Amino acid sequence: MTPSISVVIPVFRSRTLLPHLYDRLASVLDGTNAGWELILVDDASNDGTFEAMLALHEKDHRVRVVRFARNMGQHHATLHGIKRSKGDYVLTLDDDLQNPPEEIPAFLAKVDEGYDLVIGKITGDKAHSLSRNIASRTVQFLVGKILGKPKSLSLSSYRCMSRRAAEAMGSYSGAHVYMPALMLGSVPADRICNIPVAHHPRLEGHSQYTPRKLLKLFSYLLVNHSSIPLRFMTIWGTLISVASLGYAGFVLVDVLANGSAVTGWPTLVILISFMSGTILMSMGILGEYIGRLISENARSGQSPVFEEYP
Template identity: 40%
Template structure:
């Protein structure tokens, strides 16, 4: 019988974890499958870890991990994937906006021969800017990985154990899970799921986090910045030759050429410097575990 691991990245989710746990256990027991629930505390500022410890004490099917510092949702989820033992792995947010009751539908869809299935939401309850950022990331994935436009991504997903094992090998800083998925498989599908309103707290995503994810996607998983740099080099060279050959022309043309040339050179240097920083960052792991308390062996 296929087993299921549920991975929950946790950040300031103390108010919702107990209800989420109860609903997950209820639906997974109805499915009559071996399962585990892995909660990864991404350096929460509230008492989330204490709640996790209480759940672990009550039910040994709950595994808990505490990270050294805040690495972000994607890194925390990857940490949970790395420790998972199920034949299928489900990732779900801690804020109750994702319906645990949709897990049977996700399971049914992935057994049709897919490696990954993303839940998409009919009526998103995120903010306008969060939805805008999500649309931008999906468009970028379309360009970089030739992702079918009909397929959309979310953090509520189910993966095969085979795909999860491949993704576990990524142990570098700056993680973007959807990129890892599309990099390693094209067997991806969607199902529609109802999206709930957030009951506790507020979204941990802001402009900075969304910008950081976009930057990670462009620089770590695509050649677009390199192509852009090459184009700028060509533009800079052409402008340099134009100024040099036509130095007898009036000063206004020379000034205009320099106005175009200087930003091109600065942009090139910025992109090259950023790539150097990215290369240095790859020396660091995606996350560091402070403590871990989980069962071992096969799921029962």
């Protein structure tokens, strides 16, 4: 029987948390009186997490398990689970129980109102360190500026989507997955909404998002989903080229008016300034072309059509 609800959870080094997570999820999902499946995607853990996942599968075959051969990151694991899902409702949440499973019925009810993507808006500060909270706010700001996220919309990893939203996101075939870009590029803004959710402290351990991983996510956002660095270099190259040519003109006027104490120095300065400006200008033009290639590649990896009534 095809399940009505699919729950997708990327898992990384959560061996001891998985039994608690399953118990709470099963209790909530059984209470919906609908068929369900739990898709656990192991992001190449090395602490016995996959064995714990297999034990849950043996206990309950509604638990489906996937194992990555190498660490790909939370966003890759989430998208992989979405592609494997079969339910009319597809939920994603973290494996650390900071997202309370007991709030799942509220997500389902909001999708039933006609929304295709419902995102949990965390009330108050997240139960993370100060540096992690600052990084999260920075990401929210950049996503708004780069991807056009509405100011009123908050992002989190606790989400519920309709079947067609899941299929639209699952059509993405690019190598660099960044879920906010995928969501905002797949679902019309008027079909996305927030609901308030709590954010509990971790039962044990600490966040696996190291500064290195956060920087990697920043790079996905800035490099793979925007041309801001290239546009910056274009502007910088233009300014430097204009300044170089201006300086060359100043040296030329000064030499004509006052002469030069060092033979050949004005010529050398003018040539270096001219060539430097030309090179930087050319790099800026190349940057514009590369930016357009990035944009075209992003569009080709995903269909822009969300719904159609022929």
